[in-house]
Amino acid sequence: MRNHNVTIGIFIVSGLALFTLVLFTIGNEHKAFSPHVDLHTEFANISGLTKGSDVQVAGFDAGEIADIEVPKSPSGRFRLVLRIDQRLNPLVRTDSLVTVDSEGIVGDKFVQIHGGSANAREAAASTTLPSKEPLSLADLLESSNDLINGANGTMKGVQGKLDGTLDAATKTINNANDLIVGIKQGKGTVGMLLRDQTTATEIQQAVANGEQATVSVKQASASLKHASGQADALVSDFASRGLGGKVDQTLLSARGAAGNLDSISGQLHQTMTEALGEDGRGVDAGGNIQQSLSNLTETTGNMAADTEALKHEFFFKGFFKHRGYYSLADLDPTTYRNDRVFTNPDNGRAWLEAARLFEQTSNGQERLTTEGKLQIEEAIAELGDGALNGPLVIEGYSSQSDSGTQLAASHSRALLVLHYIHARYQVDLRNIGAVALRNTPPPGVHKETWDGVCIMALKASS
Amino acid sequence: MIGIFDFVGAVGLFGLRVIGSVFRIPFELEQIWRHIGEAGVRSLALVLSAGLALGVVMTLHTRGALVMFGATAMIPKLQSLGFFVEIGPLVAALLVAGRVGAGNGAVLADMRATEQIDAIEALSMDSFKFLVVPRVVACVIALPLLTVFMDFCGILGGYLSEYTLSHISLHLYLTRAFQGMQWSNFVPPTLKALVFGFIIGTISCFFGYTTNEGAEGVGRAATSSVVVSSLLIILADVILVKIIFLTFPGSAT
Amino acid sequence: MSSENSVTLHGVSKSFGEKQVLDNVSFSVGRGEAICVLGRSGTGKSVTLKLILALLKPDAGNIRIGDDEITQLEGQELSRVRRRMGFLFQSGALFDSLSLHDNLALPLRRLTKKSKDEIEEIIDRVLGQVELAGDKHKMPRELSGGMQKRAGLARALVFEPETLLVDEPSSGLDRITASEIDDLLLDQKVRRGSAMIIVTHDLHGARRVGDRFAVLDKGRLAGLGRPQDLEKHENETVRRLVGG
Ligand SMILES: Nc1ncnc2c1ncn2[C@@H]1O[C@H](COP(=O)(O)OP(=O)(O)O)[C@@H](O)[C@H]1O
Ligand SMILES: [Mg+2]
Numbered sequence: 001m002r003n004h005n006v007t008i009g010i011f012i013v014s015g016l017a018l019f020t021l022v023l024f025t026i027g028n029e030h031k032a033f034s035p036h037v038d039l040h041t042e043f044a045n046i047s048g049l050t051k052g053s054d055v056q057v058a059g060f061d062a063g064e065i066a067d068i069e070v071p072k073s074p075s076g077r078f079r080l081v082l083r084i085d086q087r088l089n090p091l092v093r094t095d096s097l098v099t100v101d102s103e104g105i106v107g108d109k110f111v112q113i114h115g116g117s118a119n120a121r122e123a124a125a126s127t128t129l130p131s132k133e134p135l136s137l138a139d140l141l142e143s144s145n146d147l148i149n150g151a152n153g154t155m156k157g158v159q160g161k162l163d164g165t166l167d168a169a170t171k172t173i174n175n176a177n178d179l180i181v182g183i184k185q186g187k188g189t190v191g192m193l194l195r196d197q198t199t200a201t202e203i204q205q206a207v208a209n210g211e212q213a214t215v216s217v218k219q220a221s222a223s224l225k226h227a228s229g230q231a232d233a234l235v236s237d238f239a240s241r242g243l244g245g246k247v248d249q250t251l252l253s254a255r256g257a258a259g260n261l262d263s264i265s266g267q268l269h270q271t272m273t274e275a276l277g278e279d280g281r282g283v284d285a286g287g288n289i290q291q292s293l294s295n296l297t298e299t300t301g302n303m304a305a306d307t308e309a310l311k312h313e314f315f316f317k318g319f320f321k322h323r324g325y326y327s328l329a330d331l332d333p334t335t336y337r338n339d340r341v342f343t344n345p346d347n348g349r350a351w352l353e354a355a356r357l358f359e360q361t362s363n364g365q366e367r368l369t370t371e372g373k374l375q376i377e378e379a380i381a382e383l384g385d386g387a388l389n390g391p392l393v394i395e396g397y398s399s400q401s402d403s404g405t406q407l408a409a410s411h412s413r414a415l416l417v418l419h420y421i422h423a424r425y426q427v428d429l430r431n432i433g434a435v436a437l438r439n440t441p442p443p444g445v446h447k448e449t450w451d452g453v454c455i456m457a458l459k460a461s462s
Numbered sequence: 463m464i465g466i467f468d469f470v471g472a473v474g475l476f477g478l479r480v481i482g483s484v485f486r487i488p489f490e491l492e493q494i495w496r497h498i499g500e501a502g503v504r505s506l507a508l509v510l511s512a513g514l515a516l517g518v519v520m521t522l523h524t525r526g527a528l529v530m531f532g533a534t535a536m537i538p539k540l541q542s543l544g545f546f547v548e549i550g551p552l553v554a555a556l557l558v559a560g561r562v563g564a565g566n567g568a569v570l571a572d573m574r575a576t577e578q579i580d581a582i583e584a585l586s587m588d589s590f591k592f593l594v595v596p597r598v599v600a601c602v603i604a605l606p607l608l609t610v611f612m613d614f615c616g617i618l619g620g621y622l623s624e625y626t627l628s629h630i631s632l633h634l635y636l637t638r639a640f641q642g643m644q645w646s647n648f649v650p651p652t653l654k655a656l657v658f659g660f661i662i663g664t665i666s667c668f669f670g671y672t673t674n675e676g677a678e679g680v681g682r683a684a685t686s687s688v689v690v691s692s693l694l695i696i697l698a699d700v701i702l703v704k705i706i707f708l709t710f711p712g713s714a715t
Numbered sequence: 716m717s718s719e720n721s722v723t724l725h726g727v728s729k730s731f732g733e734k735q736v737l738d739n740v741s742f743s744v745g746r747g748e749a750i751c752v753l754g755r756s757g758t759g760k761s762v763t764l765k766l767i768l769a770l771l772k773p774d775a776g777n778i779r780i781g782d783d784e785i786t787q788l789e790g791q792e793l794s795r796v797r798r799r800m801g802f803l804f805q806s807g808a809l810f811d812s813l814s815l816h817d818n819l820a821l822p823l824r825r826l827t828k829k830s831k832d833e834i835e836e837i838i839d840r841v842l843g844q845v846e847l848a849g850d851k852h853k854m855p856r857e858l859s860g861g862m863q864k865r866a867g868l869a870r871a872l873v874f875e876p877e878t879l880l881v882d883e884p885s886s887g888l889d890r891i892t893a894s895e896i897d898d899l900l901l902d903q904k905v906r907r908g909s910a911m912i913i914v915t916h917d918l919h920g921a922r923r924v925g926d927r928f929a930v931l932d933k934g935r936l937a938g939l940g941r942p943q944d945l946e947k948h949e950n951e952t953v954r955r956l957v958g959g
Contacts, residue, residue: 008499011506015607018614019652022546025636026643050711052644061641488825573810580770581808585822585870586794 035086036063039113040128041098042077047109047134049080049100054110056101057088065111082111082129093120098131331393331435336442343444346459348387350379354398354452358413366409368416376420379455387457388425392432394418399439399451411436417453472672477664483588483595493596494603501562501597501663502604506611508561509554513545513612516553517619520544525627537624538617538639545616546648551605552699554612555658558605559691563666566597567687570670571680579671594671598663605659606652613652646710654702658695665691720745720779721878721910722767727776729762736762738934739776744878749904749911751925753956758931760914761805764880767912768802769793780878798826801871805882805914807863809855809870815842816851819870826874841869844899846892861888868896872903879903881913885920893920900924918958930956 046068055063063084071077084092093116101112113129123129336342357372368376380387396414400406414434421427441447441454521541528536570593573579582589621635666687673679723743729736736759744750752760765771767778769785778785783796809818816838823834842848845865855863868884881900885893897920903909904924915921921928921942928945930938930953938945938953945957 004499005495007503008495011503012498012603012607015610018610019606022610022613022648023645025640026645026648029640029643052642054642064642569812576811577804577806577808578810580765581802581804581810581867581870583770584768584797584800584802584804585826586797587822587825588794 036083037086037089037125038066039082039084039092039123040126041080041082041111041131042128043080043100043131044077044133046078046080047100049109049111055082055084055113056110057084057091057113058115059112060088062088062113080111082113084113090122091115092123092129093117094123094127094129095120096123096129098129100134331433333435333437336393336435336437341458342393342456343442344459345444348383348457348459349445350382350455351447351450352376352379352417352453352455354413357452358416366412366416368420373420373424376417376455377424380421380425383455383457387455388427390431391458392421392427393456393458394421394432394434395441395454395456396434396436397439397441397450397452397454399449403438406438407436410438413453417455421455473665473668476668476672477660479590480595480598480664480667483591484599486591488591490591490596493592494599497596497600498604500565501558501600502607505558505561505604505608508557509608509612510615512553512557513550513615514619514622516549517541517545517616517621518623519619520549520616521620521623525624534628535638538620538630538635539641539643541620541624542613542617542639542643543647545613545620546643547651548699548703549616550613551609551651551655551658552695554608555605555655555662555695556692558601558608558659559662559666559695560688562601563662563687563691564684566663566666567670568680568684570594570667571673571675571683572677574671574674575676575680590671594667597667598660601659601663602656603659605662606655609652609655644710646706650706650710654699654706657698657702661694661698662691665694721748721781722912723777723779724763724767725777725779727763727766727773727778729759729766729771729773735934737766737773737931740931740934740936741776742929742936742939744910744912746877746910747904747908748927749900749913749925750927750929751921752912752914752929752931753916753921754931755952755956759934760931761882763931764802764882764912764914767880768797768800798874799876800878800880801874801876803864803868803871803879803881803884805886807855807860807867809858809863809866811855814852814854815847815858815866818855818866819873822870823873837873841872842866844872845869846895861892864888865892865896868899875907876909878910879912881911881915883914883916885915885917893917894923896920897923928957 049065049068051065051068053065054061055065063082065080066083067081069079069081071079082098092113096116097114099112099114100109102109116123352372352375356375357368358366359369359372361367394414394417396410396412396417398406398409398413400409411434414436418432418434422429422432439449439451441450445454521537524540524544525534525537528534528540570579573593579589579593582592617639620639621630621632624630624635625632669683669687669690673683675682720743725741727740728738740763742750752763754760762771766773767780767785769778769788773786776786780796780800783792785793785796788796809815810821813821819838819841820834823829823837827834829837838851839848842851845868847862847866847869850858850862850866855866858866864884864887868881871879871881879900884896884900888896900911900913901924904911911924913921913924925942927940928938928942929936930945930948930950932950932952937950938948938957940948942957945953948954948957
C-alpha cells in the first residue's frame with residue numbers, strides 16, 4: 001500500500017515537473033525575463049506574420065513580434081511592435097531596414113532588422129524603423145513568364161532572318177533546354193536552390209555586374225538564359241507542387257534578379273535588332289549582314305560557353321556530375337594552379353599578348369581584333385592538329401591594377417578566345433575550358449606575370 | 463432518434479451530477495488517490511511506449527518531405543509542435559479511453575450486476591460519490607499528466623529517430639524543437655486533456671453505473687464506454703481546437 | 716401510527732415495465748419480531764426487501780421505518796434511516812476489490828468515528844459470530860458461496876442494526892452451518908430485540924426463527940400469520956409453502 005502511494009506520488013510530481021520544465025523552456029525561448037527594447041515598423045502587407053513571430057537582427061535571433069496593430073483604413077499600414085533583446089540594440093540604427101523573410105520554402109515567416117549604417121544614431125525604444133514591402137510571388141512569376149516569352153520571340157526573330165546560319169545557336173538553345181528539363185527532373189534540386197543563399201547571391205551579383213557594364217550581348221544572353229531557365233523551372237516546379245503562397249519570401253533574392261532581367265532583355269532585343277536591321281548610316285545590307293553573322297557566331301559561341309558556365313554553377317554541381325556534364329569548364333583557378341596535369345611543362349602552350357588580341361569597344365568591353373583572330377589561328381596551328389582533339393585550356397590573364405577587375409577581365413578574355421576557337425573549329429565544348437588566372441601564370445611555366453591569353457594543349461595522356 | 467436525445471440528456475445530467483457532487487463532502491480523497499493510481503500510473507507504461515513509438519514513426523514520415531524542401535531544420539519543431547498541440551493530448555486520451563474507459567465501464571457494470579452498488583447504498587454510503595466521482599476526478603487529473611508524458615516521449619522518440627539518421631545533438635534538437643514555441647502552443651492543448659479526462663470518466667462511469675443487465679451487460683458497458691468516449695473525445699477536440707484558436711489567435715501556426 | 720412497529724408496509728405496489736411484481740402488499744414487523752417471507756422464486760421477495768431499504772422506489776404505497784417514511788427520504792436523511800438497518804443480499808454482494816476485513820472495515824471507517832482498535836475489535840467479533848475469523852484477509856473470490864453469504868451477514872451486523880433484512884441466509888449452506896446462522900439470527904432477535912424480515916426457503920429454520928410467516932404468491936400477499944395458522948389456510952399454495 002505504502003509502495004503504491006509512492007508510485008502515485010512519483011507519477012504526479014514528475015508529470016508536474018515536466019509540465020513546468022516545458023513552460024520554462026518556452027518562456028526562455030521568448031526571453032520573457034531578459035531586458036528588451038520595443039521598436040516599431042510598418043507594413044502594408046505583413047505576409048502572414050503573427051504575434052510571436054521571430055525577429056532577427058542581422059540574422060541573429062533577437063526576439064519576437066510583441067503586437068500587431070491593424071490599420072483603420074485600406075491606405076493605412078500594419079504597425080508591428082518588435083520586441084528585441086537589449087544587447088542587440090546597438091546594431092539597430094535609425095536607418096536599419098526592416099524586411100519580412102522566410103526560413104526556406106515552408107519555413108516560418110520572420111522579421112529581419114538589417115544592421116544600420118555606423119554613422120546613423122542607435123535606434124531608441126519606440127523608434128519607427130523604415131521597412132521594405134515584400135513583393136508577391138505572383139508578380140515575379142508573371143514578369144518571368146513575360147521574359148521567357150520575350151526571349152523566345154527574340155530568338156525566333158533572329159532565326160527567321162538568318163535561317164540556316166543558326167544551327168549552332170539552335171544547338172545551344174537545345175542545350176539550354178536540356179538544362180532546364182534537367183532541373184525539372186532533378187529531384188529536390190529546386191528545393192535546394194531556393195534554400196541556398198549563396199546561389200541566390202551569386203545570381204544577383206551576376207546580374208548586378210551585367211548591369212554595371214554596359215550591356216554586351218554575351219552577358220545579357222547568359223544572364224537571361226540563366227535566369228529564365230531558373231524562372232521556368234521554378235514556375236513549373238511551384239505550379240506542380242502548389243506551393244505558390246509559401247515561396248514568395250524565399251525568393252527575395254531571386255526576385256531582385258528577375259526585376260533586373262527585364263531591362264536586360266529589352267536591351268538584348270535592341271542590340272539584336274540593331275545588328276540585323278537597316279543601318280541608319282547606309283552601310284549596305286550585305287556588309288551589315290556579314291557583320292551581323294560574325295557577331296552572331298560570336299554570340300552563339302558565347303552562349304554555348306555560357307551554358308557550359310551555367311553548368312558549373314554551384315548548385316548544379318552535384319546534379320551534373322551524375323549526368324556526366326562535368327567538364328573542363330568547371331576549372332577553378334586554385335585547383336588549376338595546383339593540378340599537375342595542367343602545370344605539366346610538357347603541355348603545349350601558346351602565349352598571346354593582350355595588346356594584339358583585343359581592342360576596346362565603345363562600351364568599354366573588350367573584343368577580339370582581326371589580328372587577334374589570326375594570332376589564335378596561328379597558335380592553334382603551332383600546337384598541332386592534335387590540339388583540337390585533345391583537351392584545350394584557355395588561360396586568361398590581365399594586369400589590371402585591382403584584383404577584382406583582374407579576375408573579371410582575365411575571365412572574359414579567356415572566354416572570348418574560347419568562343420572564337422569553338423566557333424572557328426567547332427571544337428567539342430567538353431574538350432575546351434577557360435580559367436581566369438588574374439595576372440599570374442601557374443608555377444612551372446617560367447613566367448612571372450602575363451597580360452593576355454595562353455592557349456594550353458594538354459599532353460595527350462597515354 | 464429519440465433514443466439519441468434521451469441518451470444525450472441522460473449523459474448530460476449524469477455529467478452535471480458529477481460536477482455538482484465533486485465539491486460536496488465527503489471529498490473521497492482516498493478513492494481519488496487510488497483511482498489516480500488506477501487510471502494514471504497503470505496507463506503510464508502504455509502511454510510512454512506508445513509515445514515513443516509514435517515519435518519515432520512520425521519523424522520517419524515527416525523527415526522525407528522536409529528534407530526534400532531543404533527544411534531539415536524544421537524536423538524537431540514539427541515534432542514538438544505536433545505532439546504538444548495535437549498528438550499528445552489526443553492519443554493519450556484515446557489510449558486512456560481504451561484502457562480506463564473499458565475498465566470503469568466493466569467494473570461498475572459488474573458491481574451493479576452483483577448488487578455491490580446496492581450494498582454500498584445499503585451501508586448508507588453515497589454510491590455515486592464513492593464510485594463515480596473519484597473515477598472521473600482521477601481521469602481529469604491523470605490525463606493532462608499522461609499527456610505531458612506522451613509529449614515528452616514523442617519528442618524523445620523523434621530525437622532518437624533523427625539521431626540515428628543525422629547524428630544531431632540533443633541540445634540542438636531541443637533548441638530547434640522549442641524555437642518559436644508559444645505558451646499557447648502548449649498550455650491550452652495540455653489543458654484540453656482535462657476535458658478529455660472528464661469525457662472518459664463520465665462516459666465510462668455512465669455506462670457502468672446505469673446499465674443493469676446482469677453479466678452480459680458488463681461486456682456491453684465496456685464496449686460502449688470505449689466507443690462513445692473515443693468518439694466524443696474526437697468531437698470535443700474539434701470544438702476545443704476552434705476555441706483555442708479563437709482565444710489565442712497566435713497559436714494557429 | 717405507532718412507532719411500536721419497526722417496519723410497516725402499506726399497500727405497496729411495484730412493477731418493472733409491464734410486469735407487475737408486487738400488488739398492494741401490506742404487513743408490519745415489530746421490535747424483537749421476525750417475519751419469514753416465503754414464496755416461489757420470482758414472486759418479488761427480494762424486491763420487497765429492496766423497497767424497504769429504498770434501493771427501489773414503490774409505484775404506490777407507503778413504507779415506514781419507525782417513524783420515517785423512507786420512500787420520501789433522500790440524501791443525508793435516507794442515510795440516517797438506512798444506518799439503522801442491516802441488509803444481507805441474496806448474492807452476498809461483497810466488494811470484490813476489497814478483502815473480507817476491508818469489506819467490514821469500510822462502512823465502519825467511513826460512517827463511524829470509531830478508533831482503529833475499536834473497529835478491529837468489532838470486525839473480529841462479528842467474523843467470529845459467522846465463523847470466518849480465520850479468513851479475514853482473504854479476497855471474496857477466494858471464499859465459497861456459503862462463506863460469502865456468512866461474510867455478507869457479518870457485514871450486515873457491523874452497525875448492530877435495529878432492523879435486519881436477510882435474503883436467503885441459508886441457501887447453499889449445509890444443515891449444520893445453516894442452523895448456526897439461525898442461532899445467530901435468533902440471538903440477534905432475542906438479545907438485541909431487532910426486528911427481522913427473513914426471506915427463506917428453509918422451513919426448518921423459518922419455524923425456529925420466525926414468529927410469523929408472510930407468503931407471497933404472484934405479487935400478492937397470499938397469507939400472513941403464525942405458521943400453525945397458515946397450515947390450515949384456504950389457499951393451496953400457502954399451505955404447500957408452509958408445509959402443512
Ligand atoms: N431491477 C429490476 N428490473 C427489472 N425487473 C426486476 C428487477 N428486480 C427484480 N425484477 C423482477 O422482479 C421479479 C421478482 O424478483 P425477485 O424479487 O428477485 O424474486 P424473488 O422472489 O425470487 O427474490 C422477477 O421476475 C425479476 O425478474
Ligand atoms: Mg430473491
